[in-house]
Amino acid sequence: MVTGNQAQIDYWNGEVGQRWADNHSALDTAFTPFTQALFAAAGLAPGERVLDIGCGAGETSLLAARQVGREGRVTAADVSGPLLEAARAREAAEPTGGASIEWLQADVQSHPFEERFDRALSRFGVMFFDDSAAAFANIRASLVEGGRLHFLCWRAMAENAWVALPRAAVMPLVPESEPPAPDAPGPFRFALRETVQAILAEAGFRDIAITPVDHPMTMGPTPEAAAEYAVRRSPVARLLQGCNQTVQDAALRTLADLFVRLSGNGPVELGAACWLVSARA
Template structure:
């Protein structure tokens, strides 16, 4: 398999090709169940038509690429692009929907690769939580726009701030008393590549307009999300997000962390299913 075409995002290439990419690949079914409804809202905003061609940026394990191809149908084409080999391997081996059209999964850096891969430009571009990890978002979105036809539709969903998504950040806080403080506490750059890099709507609007997108609309999406029951959510909380990073640094403490994290999740269980309030943006635009 070829390597991503650039080192621009080498830190992220490493991140998504080692433990984190493997964790996403291992827990693909739980993660898909949890975030599927959020992706579906962003997908509907594309107003997809049969026979069209599209790009899925940061397609990960491929659920959204396959879902998009059900909309574009047997004469359409959807290309999923990602830098994570373990996640692309899951994507390539998933069963294809019976009515889906052509689907391709390509290992490439969306910031720098020619995303047409020598073919025709696309009618639309989509992403579910795959566009917040670029070292240079201006360059990345200019590169994405270059691969689109004039007037092509863009839609993506990304997280709002950590404060508005306590389901992601609180599990790390409830185990803080168990974990030794870091020798040199690091100040976090809120704009650094990561899940919350697009927390400010004005940042998204600026990036898209500098990349020559028009008709830009960034609107809040609030939804109760969950992967299943309490045990399913416990697995995800201990592996993904800020607590996942702490747990990987302190595997010897994971058994002790389970009690406080379980206690945090429990009030969100309704009829056996976890439902936690999530706060996102859905950004839509058109290419010039």
């Protein structure tokens, strides 16, 4: 599977993808309020065919399968083999009793879907395409006429304290690096409402609605757990990729101290802000 997204494919099939797969429950817990907002907006109905884009370890796919029921169908697509392996294990351990799920290792930017879907949804999985215009055109082509797209994407880093504060704290510990280009794949690719609007319109979507959603992000039940989450599974992890163990340990200590100052010894909650986007094919 060689595509324009090869850098992302390599990233999510390496150590990072395995780490996320091994610790998916912490991620699902942190994202709970956003998952609820996504599914409330989508309002999936029994019998619908759903494409889950960037399904990760499968929580959103399993929820969709329950909601569309035995008469429905879910195709759960992700480039990451380790995350899909975790998703299959979750389904085997906790059958949904609902729709069948096809776990598909594929790049949604270019995969030729043979089936047409009533709905496409994604929880923070659409910001990593090498060519966003091509990806959303392909998603649009995968939907039936009038089919609906629903997804979550992060707003600007400055509005997301759960990333901005830990990032600022560890920056003195890591080598200087060039900031990514505004249109490069990454968690804040769609920080600007205008960017999202333009790409969806270009892909042929209509009735585009872009709504801000703000919730505290629970980073962990203790400062130490929150530091582990930030260092291993948040966007801060990319800053530390390739750093030696001494730097990794220093980052953990720095963030644990920061979180104690912010939250005492209890749960750590920091602000998080995203867009909830809906559109019609």
